[in-house]
Amino acid sequence: MGIVQVFVLSLLFFVLFFGIAFILNMLLRSTWVMAVVFPIVVIFIVDDVAFTEYFTQPGEAFPALWQDIIGLQAVDLFILFTGFAGTIVSGIVIRILRAKGYQMF
Template sequence: MGIVQMFVLSVLFFVLFFGIGFILNMLLRSTWVMAIIFPIVVVLIVDDVSMTSYFTQPGEAFPALVNDLVNLQVVDMVILTIGFIGTIVSGIVIRILRAKGYQMF
C-alpha cells in the first residue's frame, strides 16, 4: 500500500469514527460510548469468524482472533489506531460542547 493510500484511508477512518462517535454520544447522552464499542468494531473488521462462534465455539474463535490480530500489517494497525483517535476526539468535542452550554437532544 502506498503512502498516499495510507494517508487517505487514515483521514477517512478518522472522519468516519469521529462522525459515528459524535452522533452516538449525542443521541445516547454519554461521552465515551464509541470508545467502548470500538474494540468490537475492530474484531468485526479484522476477524473472519462469525460473532456467534465466540459463544458457541470459543476454543476455536479466540485463538483465530489472536492470530489475525498478530498478523496485522503495520499499515492496518496505524489506520485502526487513527480510527480510535477519532472516537476519542469525538468524546472530547462532546465534553467541550456540553461545558460551553450546548445541549444536544
C-alpha cells in the same frame, strides 16, 4: 500499500469514527460510549470468524481472532489507531460543547 492510500484511509477512518461517535454521544448522552465499543468494532473488522462461533466454538474462535490480530501489519494498526483517535476527539469535542452550554438532544 502506497503512502497516499495510507493517508486517505487513515483520514477516512478518523472522519468515519468521529462522526459515528459524535452521533452516538449526542443520542445516548454518554461521552465515551464509542471509545468503549471501538474494540468490538475492530474485532468485526479484523476477524474471519462468524460472530456465533465465539459462543458455539470459543476454543477455536478466540485463537483464530488472536492470530488475525497478531497478523496485522503496522499500516493496518496505524489506520485502526486513527479511527480510535477519531472516537477520542469526538468525546473531547462533545465535552467542550457541553461545557460551553450547547445541549444536544
